[in-house]
Amino acid sequence: MAQTADFTIEPGSTGGDAGSDAGGGNLRFSGPLLVSTVGHIDSRLRHIEEPVGTIDLAGVERIDTVGAWVAWSLSQRLDAKLTGASTDAQRLIEAVSRAGTQGGAIERERLPWYLRVPAQVGDSVIGMGRGMLGVLGFFGQMVLGTATLLRHPGQFRMRALVHQMELVGVNALAIVGLMSFLVGIVIAQQGAVQLQQFGAEIYTVNLVGRLTLRELGILMTAIMVAGRSGSAFAAQLGTMKLTEEVDAMRTIGVSPMEALVLPRIAATMLMMPLLGVYSSVIGIIGGAFLASLTLGIPFLTFLSRIQEVVPLHDVWVGLLKGPVFGLIVAVSGCYQGMQVRNDAEEVGARTTGAVVMAIFTVIVLDAFFAVFFTEIGWG
Amino acid sequence: MSEDISTPDPQFPIRVRDLVNAFGDQVVHESLDLDVRKGEILGVVGGSGTGKSVLMRSIIGLQIPHSGEIEVLGSSITSAQDDADIRIRSRWGVLFQGGALFSTLTVGENVEVPLREFYPEIHDTLRHEIARYKVQLSGLPAEAASKFPSELSGGMRKRAGLARALSLDPELLFLDEPTAGLDPIGAAAFDDLIHSLKETLGLTVFLITHDLDTLYAICDRVAVLADKRVIAIGTIPELLATDHPWIQEYFNGPRGRAALDTHDRAAAAPATATAG
Numbered sequence: 001m002a003q004t005a006d007f008t009i010e011p012g013s014t015g016g017d018a019g020s021d022a023g024g025g026n027l028r029f030s031g032p033l034l035v036s037t038v039g040h041i042d043s044r045l046r047h048i049e050e051p052v053g054t055i056d057l058a059g060v061e062r063i064d065t066v067g068a069w070v071a072w073s074l075s076q077r078l079d080a081k082l083t084g085a086s087t088d089a090q091r092l093i094e095a096v097s098r099a100g101t102q103g104g105a106i107e108r109e110r111l112p113w114y115l116r117v118p119a120q121v122g123d124s125v126i127g128m129g130r131g132m133l134g135v136l137g138f139f140g141q142m143v144l145g146t147a148t149l150l151r152h153p154g155q156f157r158m159r160a161l162v163h164q165m166e167l168v169g170v171n172a173l174a175i176v177g178l179m180s181f182l183v184g185i186v187i188a189q190q191g192a193v194q195l196q197q198f199g200a201e202i203y204t205v206n207l208v209g210r211l212t213l214r215e216l217g218i219l220m221t222a223i224m225v226a227g228r229s230g231s232a233f234a235a236q237l238g239t240m241k242l243t244e245e246v247d248a249m250r251t252i253g254v255s256p257m258e259a260l261v262l263p264r265i266a267a268t269m270l271m272m273p274l275l276g277v278y279s280s281v282i283g284i285i286g287g288a289f290l291a292s293l294t295l296g297i298p299f300l301t302f303l304s305r306i307q308e309v310v311p312l313h314d315v316w317v318g319l320l321k322g323p324v325f326g327l328i329v330a331v332s333g334c335y336q337g338m339q340v341r342n343d344a345e346e347v348g349a350r351t352t353g354a355v356v357m358a359i360f361t362v363i364v365l366d367a368f369f370a371v372f373f374t375e376i377g378w379g
Numbered sequence: 380m381s382e383d384i385s386t387p388d389p390q391f392p393i394r395v396r397d398l399v400n401a402f403g404d405q406v407v408h409e410s411l412d413l414d415v416r417k418g419e420i421l422g423v424v425g426g427s428g429t430g431k432s433v434l435m436r437s438i439i440g441l442q443i444p445h446s447g448e449i450e451v452l453g454s455s456i457t458s459a460q461d462d463a464d465i466r467i468r469s470r471w472g473v474l475f476q477g478g479a480l481f482s483t484l485t486v487g488e489n490v491e492v493p494l495r496e497f498y499p500e501i502h503d504t505l506r507h508e509i510a511r512y513k514v515q516l517s518g519l520p521a522e523a524a525s526k527f528p529s530e531l532s533g534g535m536r537k538r539a540g541l542a543r544a545l546s547l548d549p550e551l552l553f554l555d556e557p558t559a560g561l562d563p564i565g566a567a568a569f570d571d572l573i574h575s576l577k578e579t580l581g582l583t584v585f586l587i588t589h590d591l592d593t594l595y596a597i598c599d600r601v602a603v604l605a606d607k608r609v610i611a612i613g614t615i616p617e618l619l620a621t622d623h624p625w626i627q628e629y630f631n632g633p634r635g636r637a638a639l640d641t642h643d644r645a646a647a648a649p650a651t652a653t654a655g
Contacts, residue, residue, distance in 0.1 A: 036497075
């Protein structure tokens, strides 16, 4: 803006204007009084302490509602009279004075910090309790939904299932493969460094084979699927809740549980063991690749040794964990998605919640499984 | 109507020449011309899918047209390279169909967003005051300023959207179906509000609507979109004089007649009151 607004105060003259009966000075605005110009003079205006009887707007070239508001609220504060306003200015002042009669807060009142911290802790404890109950309820609904489907298998959404299997499984092949290959290399390399100290680098095969098939293959896959698909479920279903698509479904008589949730859960439970085995195989190939390069163990020897050193129950351990982890990832994603109520921010929060809940539960359960399978003699 | 627009004319805040918009094979606008006069409320009507919203989005620079020229308040929108080039954003306000309020901010904070963005030198106290009176100017109660959009009804959300559109005292106001989804009383009140704001603030209003009552009540002129261009523009009597079938059907259909009756009755009522 080329021009700026300004004002001057002439000290009170007793005999001057007929209007200045209060005896105060005369505040004279000049220049355009607009939203783009008043910002600079506002704080000075707020600090005027001397008595002002009249506020002269004759020198104002242009005025908008913000300028009118500044002039009007100043006149209210100083108990001064507004003079010299053009017809436009009078109209605007009239309008803002009608609108500005009531006060009111702009921001939500927030608790002081020393109360906010305990309040938030309390809220999240209650939230956690509710969340557990909610998941339990959701799980119950899911079981009921499955029971209904078992009675009427024709209602099962085969197309949705296949589509989700593609999204969860097939589309994840590249990233899961790359990740597993690299993890296989890391295990082989780090294991070999330690085992070489005992001259036992041949045991790298045992390390890579058993670790990937039993633990890492399925665990890494579960984490990857939680990040890829669990989050996608939560965001998709959450957005559908916001746009009332879920409500629309319900009114048409389509159960969102059958149409949206169950295909996703079934797809994840089916794809997870497959991805887990795939991940283990690629991990072993990664280990064999590194071993042939640096340890002098030929690639094919590495693979045939795997067959000798890895007991079959290791494969079963990995395969059995797959559907369970898939269930956890899919249920937390779908549950969090269906909880979205208010706004876009909640979609984000719920998506984060879904991934955190899935990964945390998967790791806790994995620890449980490790102890369990060893105890039943599948060590 | 397709004279050159290389020299800005303050009488026409919006000028569109030879606008072509197409999505893939589907052509929405073909050599569309439009002039909006300063200080008028221009109603834009047309059947569904005639590109009313696309036209508005083109004018405010959200949709890059295939070809053609658009000039708003003396500066060209079509030759702008990116968003930062469009410096006149502080001189217009836009009300989107659903209000498009920022859902994580309160209504008052929504109104403050443009102020913060364009005039950071305005102190918090003044900014809060401005937000407060804008909220009330839009016909909302003062306590609505601290509410979140999800806590408001559809009509209140529209008013809140209007408050945000008016935040910077724009010269130009774009309204996309402001009365759609409002009850008749709320819609009439919104019409009144827009009319009185236009009178007091001297706004030029570009108003997309399907609401015939709005057209009769507040629009100075009406532009009709059909056959991929503006087929007619003028006051409603002028439009009625044309013999385009769509215009005739639009204004002389059952709804058009009903709206006209209401308008006539409303116009006649004060006259009889003074006569009696």
